[in-house]
Amino acid sequence: MKKSLALTLALVSATAVAHAQDAGGFRIGIKGGATYANLAGKDVQQITGPTYDTDLSDRLLGFNAGLAFTIPLSSDGFFSFAPEVLVNRKGYQIEQKFKNPTGAISSLEIETKRKLTYIDVPLLAKINAGGLFFELGPQVGYLARSSQDTETTTKFSDGRKDEAVSGESDGKSDLASFDIGAIAGLGYQTEGGLSVGLRYNRGFNSLIDTKNIDGEPKAFNDAFMLQVGYLLPLGK
Numbered sequence: 001m002k003k004s005l006a007l008t009l010a011l012v013s014a015t016a017v018a019h020a021q022d023a024g025g026f027r028i029g030i031k032g033g034a035t036y037a038n039l040a041g042k043d044v045q046q047i048t049g050p051t052y053d054t055d056l057s058d059r060l061l062g063f064n065a066g067l068a069f070t071i072p073l074s075s076d077g078f079f080s081f082a083p084e085v086l087v088n089r090k091g092y093q094i095e096q097k098f099k100n101p102t103g104a105i106s107s108l109e110i111e112t113k114r115k116l117t118y119i120d121v122p123l124l125a126k127i128n129a130g131g132l133f134f135e136l137g138p139q140v141g142y143l144a145r146s147s148q149d150t151e152t153t154t155k156f157s158d159g160r161k162d163e164a165v166s167g168e169s170d171g172k173s174d175l176a177s178f179d180i181g182a183i184a185g186l187g188y189q190t191e192g193g194l195s196v197g198l199r200y201n202r203g204f205n206s207l208i209d210t211k212n213i214d215g216e217p218k219a220f221n222d223a224f225m226l227q228v229g230y231l232l233p234l235g236k
Contacts, residue, residue: 025072027193029231032065037090037116039207040222047208047217052096052110060113062089064225070126082124082135087144090223091115107155116175116207116221117145122183134186139201141179141221146172176209179221193231200224 038059039047045054066086073079091114098108124137147170154163181204187197203221210216 025077025233027070027231027233029068029193029229030066031068031084031086031195031227031229033063033225033227035062035064035088035090035223035225036060037062037092037221037223039092039219040202041206041218041220043217044219047219048094048096051099053099055095055097056092058093058095060091060093060115062091062115064088064120064227066120068229068231070231077128080126080128082122082126082137084120084122084124086118086120086122088118088120088141088223088225089115090118090221104156104158104160105154106157107153109153109155111151111153113149115147115149116143118142118179119144120201124183128189131188131190132186133189133195133197135197135199136184137182139179139181139183141181141203143172143175143177143179146170146175174210175207176205179203179205179207181205181221185225187227189231193233195227195229195231197227197229198224199227 036059039056044056047056048054064086066084068084069082071081071083073081094110094112094114096110096112101108118141120139120141122137122139124135127134148168150167150169152165152167156162181202183199183201185197185199187195187199189195201221201223205220206216206218207221208216208219
């Protein structure tokens with residue numbers, strides 16, 4: 001009886017160790033999901049200048065996708081290093097209203113959606129606790145592309161119909177090319193490598209960089225990301 005109990009305990013222990021080693025081994029895979037972005041900063045409302053009332057309350061929906069790695073730092077996989085390379089569509093949405101319309105113009109409103117495509121490299125410390133994980137670390141991003149959709153609506157006081165003009169443009173000369181920020185997140189990963197996670201990213205480098213204007217407003221990337229992924233264990 002004692003031998004049977006000892007054998008059973010040994011088998012259970014061996015199985016637990018094997019599962020822990022598998023969960024904590026080197027992994028490579030893919031991640032992707034939605035990015036819900038905006039700008040943050042104490043004077044971000046000044047981004048359109050003093051002649052407009054500015055509203056940035058609405059976030060812009062984007063996406064993220066790329067490669068993810070897990071490198072164990074402890075034998076049981078509790079601590080790991082998790083670098084990633086992501087294409088991340090961030091951005092912001094602004095509604096601005098001209099403060100002092102003149103003449104026959106009763107209202108001038110501009111709605112702008114600016115989409116910012118970054119190549120982001122998060123360098124995360126990760127704690128794995130029985131499937132549940134927590135992640136924290138810095139992120140470096142390169143602004144690869146910026147595009148802008150604008151709709152201007154003019155309303156008149158002399159009976160004329162409202163005018164709405166739409167336009168599209170590209171360009172990033174008024175923006176900083178690089179962003180340095182931080183990430184904090186949590187999620188769940190199965191032993192098979194399927195994962196779902198939620199993280200928050202805040203930039204520390206001001207996005208607005210016109211290169212030749214003093215006193216420009218400070219505005220920082222501010223994004224939530226919902227991700228699903230699959231990380232394949234290697235070296236087994």
